[in-house]
Amino acid sequence: MVKILKRKEISHGGKIGIQLASIVFAFIFASIFILMTKNNPVSVYFSMFQGAFGTGFRFKETLINAIPLLITALGISLAFKMKFWNIGAEGQIIMGAFGASYFALFHGDLPGIILIPLMFLGGAVCGSIWGLIPGFFRAYFKTNETIFTLLMNYIALNFITYLQYGPWKDPDAYGFPKIARFGRNAVLPNLMGIHIGWIVAIILVAWVYYFLHFTKSGYETAVVGESENTAVYAGMNVKKIILRTIILSGAVCGITGVIQASAVARTLSVNISGGIGYTAIIVAWLSGLNPVIALVTSVLFSAMVQGGNFIQLSHNIPSAVADILQGTILFFVLGNQFFINYRLQRNK
Amino acid sequence: MDTIIEVRDLEKHFGSVVANKNISFKLKQNKVYALLGENGAGKSTLMNMLSGIYKPDKGEIFLKGEKIIFSSPKDAIKNGIGMIHQHFKLVENKSALDNIILGQYNGFFVNRKKIREKVMGVCEEFGLSIDLDKNIEDMSISEKQTTEIIKVLYRGSKILILDEPTAVLTPQEITNLFRIMNNMREKGCTLIIITHKLHEILEISDEVIIMRKGQFIEDVITSETNEKELTDLMVGESVDLKIERVVVPDGREILHVKDLVVEDRDRIKKLNGVSFHLREGEVLGVAGLAGSGQKELCETLNGVIKATSGDIIYEGDSLKNKTPREIIEKGVSMSFIPEDRLGMGLIAPMSMTDNLILKNYYKQTGLYLDRKDAVIQGERLIRDLQIKTPGIHHPVKQLSGGNIQKILLGRELDTHPHLLITAYATRGLDVQSSHLIYDEINKQKQNNVGVIYVGEDLDVLLELSDRIMVLCDGEITGIVDATATDREELGFLMGGKKLEEIEGAKHG
Numbered sequence: 001m002v003k004i005l006k007r008k009e010i011s012h013g014g015k016i017g018i019q020l021a022s023i024v025f026a027f028i029f030a031s032i033f034i035l036m037t038k039n040n041p042v043s044v045y046f047s048m049f050q051g052a053f054g055t056g057f058r059f060k061e062t063l064i065n066a067i068p069l070l071i072t073a074l075g076i077s078l079a080f081k082m083k084f085w086n087i088g089a090e091g092q093i094i095m096g097a098f099g100a101s102y103f104a105l106f107h108g109d110l111p112g113i114i115l116i117p118l119m120f121l122g123g124a125v126c127g128s129i130w131g132l133i134p135g136f137f138r139a140y141f142k143t144n145e146t147i148f149t150l151l152m153n154y155i156a157l158n159f160i161t162y163l164q165y166g167p168w169k170d171p172d173a174y175g176f177p178k179i180a181r182f183g184r185n186a187v188l189p190n191l192m193g194i195h196i197g198w199i200v201a202i203i204l205v206a207w208v209y210y211f212l213h214f215t216k217s218g219y220e221t222a223v224v225g226e227s228e229n230t231a232v233y234a235g236m237n238v239k240k241i242i243l244r245t246i247i248l249s250g251a252v253c254g255i256t257g258v259i260q261a262s263a264v265a266r267t268l269s270v271n272i273s274g275g276i277g278y279t280a281i282i283v284a285w286l287s288g289l290n291p292v293i294a295l296v297t298s299v300l301f302s303a304m305v306q307g308g309n310f311i312q313l314s315h316n317i318p319s320a321v322a323d324i325l326q327g328t329i330l331f332f333v334l335g336n337q338f339f340i341n342y343r344l345q346r347n348k
Numbered sequence: 349m350d351t352i353i354e355v356r357d358l359e360k361h362f363g364s365v366v367a368n369k370n371i372s373f374k375l376k377q378n379k380v381y382a383l384l385g386e387n388g389a390g391k392s393t394l395m396n397m398l399s400g401i402y403k404p405d406k407g408e409i410f411l412k413g414e415k416i417i418f419s420s421p422k423d424a425i426k427n428g429i430g431m432i433h434q435h436f437k438l439v440e441n442k443s444a445l446d447n448i449i450l451g452q453y454n455g456f457f458v459n460r461k462k463i464r465e466k467v468m469g470v471c472e473e474f475g476l477s478i479d480l481d482k483n484i485e486d487m488s489i490s491e492k493q494t495t496e497i498i499k500v501l502y503r504g505s506k507i508l509i510l511d512e513p514t515a516v517l518t519p520q521e522i523t524n525l526f527r528i529m530n531n532m533r534e535k536g537c538t539l540i541i542i543t544h545k546l547h548e549i550l551e552i553s554d555e556v557i558i559m560r561k562g563q564f565i566e567d568v569i570t571s572e573t574n575e576k577e578l579t580d581l582m583v584g585e586s587v588d589l590k591i592e593r594v595v596v597p598d599g600r601e602i603l604h605v606k607d608l609v610v611e612d613r614d615r616i617k618k619l620n621g622v623s624f625h626l627r628e629g630e631v632l633g634v635a636g637l638a639g640s641g642q643k644e645l646c647e648t649l650n651g652v653i654k655a656t657s658g659d660i661i662y663e664g665d666s667l668k669n670k671t672p673r674e675i676i677e678k679g680v681s682m683s684f685i686p687e688d689r690l691g692m693g694l695i696a697p698m699s700m701t702d703n704l705i706l707k708n709y710y711k712q713t714g715l716y717l718d719r720k721d722a723v724i725q726g727e728r729l730i731r732d733l734q735i736k737t738p739g740i741h742h743p744v745k746q747l748s749g750g751n752i753q754k755i756l757l758g759r760e761l762d763t764h765p766h767l768l769i770t771a772y773a774t775r776g777l778d779v780q781s782s783h784l785i786y787d788e789i790n791k792q793k794q795n796n797v798g799v800i801y802v803g804e805d806l807d808v809l810l811e812l813s814d815r816i817m818v819l820c821d822g823e824i825t826g827i828v829d830a831t832a833t834d835r836e837e838l839g840f841l842m843g844g845k846k847l848e849e850i851e852g853a854k855h856g
Contacts, residue, residue, distance in 0.1 A: 216709055216717045222698070223706070229692045232652050234706045235673025 051310020088149025090277025096257025127254015599628025
């Protein structure tokens, strides 16, 4: 018989040890599936690494895919710090993209220096409104934010479908239901070969870190997250703090939408987010809501996805097996949380 | 007489912490043992090993001369050892009978009639009375406790461990519990009672097992000892048990509560027509059974919950519709420690510094949160109040109860309040930490601070307060002069008798 006991505390080294061990075990376990495809696991893992970091181009791709994950994870971290389970990043990204697209499509003749800031502003406002709606009902009527934010995603998604088939349908698309591509002025410029979204991401990392650790508002967010009772007792305006935090969270997620629409898709479509809003929850959680760690985690996560795609070509591995690999690695990495919080003891 | 249980050299570690070491004693049949020790002395660990929740790292337990190893609480129950926990483990929306038989029968059908007869037999044997069909949620605390006792007896336990059974009872209910315990002793049970109240130990037990810092210290015969000796043994040095009541000349009135009514969300009255006043330099003790409205009173005074009607006049101003922050600024400091200690006053996972800034951070200008002053304040508090902590950046939830309380008290007193409200300030604290807090309260009193002291230990209330206000079901049953009342009178008031009725009974 094995007993599960809660750990009182764990040393820093022990924690890192468990995390490293979990990654090693993940690769060993995933090898079983690779062997089933009659491939050599070591060479598959090597080419996964190659696929993510092997050439300048691949490395760039990895970073470009890490940017939206990172920014969204930052937005989610703000809400999660308050224990507001914002599952609605997906919708907030989509609405952020919508806000940016409005300026890109209807004010596309403005010079980029004016247009792009306007797009960021529009996206941030739309994203924050999308967060504010469930936030308002949570603050004033104690509704369950998990379900509410989740369902808001579908509203956003279908709103874009409506635009695509209806009012925003591109008349020059030979009848295809799609929204027009953005003009040149509405596309983010590149810096060092990657669109400047990466600079936005780094600024946001610094800002979220500062906000959470060194501002009065960040402190209030954390107190409300730990105990609303304590916050009331200390004289905090809990409703105001909830609304402020979710507005910030939604705005940051909205910025992801702006970047994806402007620099990557160069138009607005229902695929603009493609699940980033959900994947970023994993990134935020794995990083312990720490913005600096999220920076590293999002790059590694993106590398894992890129590498997974690459081995499909290099080793002719079916995409299902690549998905199994990703799933296994995630399972082990997330599962190590159990061993950090608990330990097993054999009954003599 | 037969030795029923013997433990030899028990030892238990949690990581690097030694919770129990060198514990050896023998327990005999037909006896009541009291287990005495300060918080953190290792009483719970020891009892958890006896009831099969923990496994000892070293040492042996013998039951009637046979060595036994428990791998789960079920094994302990099978061997006749039952534990009655401080927090009852009952299903609220089920009847007493359902709770008693819960988990006992694995068959598909249950012959309730037969079981009922058997349970009634147990009740009769031990002189227990209970309505078996009453739901737990409708029961008083005393009835719930009786249900727990029947549950354990019904399972055939001959050795019963009671963890602080008297903490939540009125003096009259305690008398009844002791009668039941005496009955059980006569019927051949062995009882172990954990309590902090020395006069109860002297009243009920045959022998006292004293523990200190995880070790067995001494086993004394109750009839040959006294309160002073027990405390000295428990603490390890000579302690002064008396709480001094500082006499301060009558000050002016600072707080006047008029006909206060507080309703909860379901519009159930939690406070009903509460009126009292408080002077500078006065300690007003508040007594009452758990849940009689103490929490609501404190929270209303602090602005956390809103009064339905009535008024609170502080220094001539109404506090009724003020927010907590406006009240804090008026100099009302509330050090409120709810049952769940870290639920309101402090933020459990945060550091000491982050907890110290809780009530004054908003006074800083700008966006940036400066923690420099809190660091200095924290270091000073650690020195002044002898707080044991690895450092000011250590999460407070990992500190012991006494140290957590000291942080809370330190933060509140640093604001130099004019009205101090404390609720269960010494709950879970050992003798020395408790006295440190009584001394602090007296110091505040001398500084002309009005103190509302919500407590549960009647002896402390009697010694520390100037007047005692007793609440029952949200109403005041009496406000009495602490020097002119006694435990019995307070007990009747807590049970819902009005002061006039008691006076009437005395004269009539």
